[in-house]
Amino acid sequence: MMIDPFLHAWDERFHILVAKNTLNHILKPTLYENPILPYDYKNWVGNHIWVHKQPFPIWLMSIASAFSGNTEWVYRIPTMILSTTGVYFTYLIGKKLFNRNVAFIAAGLHSIHGLILEVSAGRVTTDHYDAQYLVLIEIAIYFAISNSKKSFKNEIIAGIFMGLAILTKWLPALIVVPIYLIYQYDKKNSLGLIKGLITIVISGITIALPWQVYSLINYPLETKWEQLFNSKHLTEVIEGHAAPFFYHFDKMRMLYGELIYIPLIWLIGDGIKNIRNWKSNISIYIISTWIIIPFVFFSIAKTKMQGYTLLTAPAIFLMTGYFFWRLIELTRIEKNKFKRIGYQIIALLLIALPVRYSVERIKPFNNPHLEPLWSKQVKSLAKVTSPSSDNVILNAEHYIETMFYTECTAYENIPSQNDLNLILSKANKVYVIDDNHLPIYIIENPNIEIIKYQCD
Secondary structure, eight states: OTTOSSOOTTTHHHHHHHHHHHTTSTTOOBSSSSOOSOOOTTOTTTOSBOOSSOSHHHHHHHHHHHHHOSOGGGGGHHHHHHHHHHHHHHHHHHHHHSOHHHHHHHHHHHHTOHHHHHHHTTOSTTHHHHHHHHHHHHHHHHHHTOOSTTHHHHHHHHHHHHHHHHHHHOGGGGGHHHHHHHHHTTTSOHHHHHHHHHHHHHHHHHHHHHHHHHHHHHSHHHHHHHHHHHHHHHHSOOTTOBOOTTHHHHHHHHHHOGGGHHHHHHHHHHHHHTGGGGGGGHHHHHHHHHHHHHHHHHHHSSBOOGGGGGGGHHHHHHHHHHHHHHHHHHHHHOOOHHHHHHHHHHHHHHHHHHHHHHHHHHOTTSOTTOOOHHHHHHHHGGGTSOOOTTSEEESOTTHHHHHHHHOSEEOSSOOOHHHHHHHHHHOSOEEEEOOSOOOHHHHTOTTEEEEOOSOO
């Protein structure tokens, strides 16, 4: 999936262009490397300094391109590595909380999950950010629930990865904290628990805070606006992403299979039933916390997108794996033939339905790497333009991709006469893509080179 020979529309093309530009100045993320025309710093799809999201995935993609070149799939390598690592950590957490059998089923579900595969390959909205966020939180949780003699070291590591998760997609990464407190509550005395918590928090702050301060000092307008914009997701519907309160719970059936509600209801019921003896069922409460807190939080938020709750996916896989083996155990002791068959069917469908959804999402039997015409057309512009951000390409429908492939500054539309004069005064060369509808003031201007795509 990662070798698609083009940039995906939302949001990968923006992330990869910023990563490409940022390689030249790692602490200055830019979308438009050289904005010729005035821009609105509030417009994240057309501004200069790009702090619309936290920088860690951008840094990883930039580093990957430094070693491997400027090809689309190269920018996907960090996410591919992290996403694959996530499968292993799902297994490790499952083995620690339950047993090898549960861990194996959970890791298997993780490895074939359609949405995780899609975001890891950059094919759908929020792409690499959600894929990396999930794994960083998962690694932090694994070390947070370690109870070895090296607990101080593990708490530092947990804090570091929590900090990296905050540097990826902000504060929901703090889900690590309640999970740590639940797991370690009866394993440490009060002082040890407080020390461990402080260690995790300070380690996380040490990683995440410097960029927040640096960004606020160096890019105050953009940073303050993005902080306000992000907070509005809780109280307002942003960019048309409206949905009812139960949106995320409804989406579960499409992401994890229609029967996912059976283990979820069982999980909640089992937790309520054993509330007085919760210490003996600690694994259930960790999984419940990992799932319920994010789901409730993002259900309350006014803006809703399917990727928001993806950080709970490993917990859902573990819940499914545990319930699967509970069903298998019931089939071994159940004497009623029809009940035994019912348990077996449910167990089978818990695995088969997610596999079906994965196949439907990633379409492995189609030709997934067929390059669209627009991508070939944009790449062909590199043959007729000089690669420089001081050169401008106008009338570029795919302006982000045009900047990536040509290294020129690109604008989507034909500018007004006044804006054109400004561009001509600042740019070395000005190109306009001919769509057979160019205005006279473009056609008759001797300082403009009219170009066409080199393929059709």
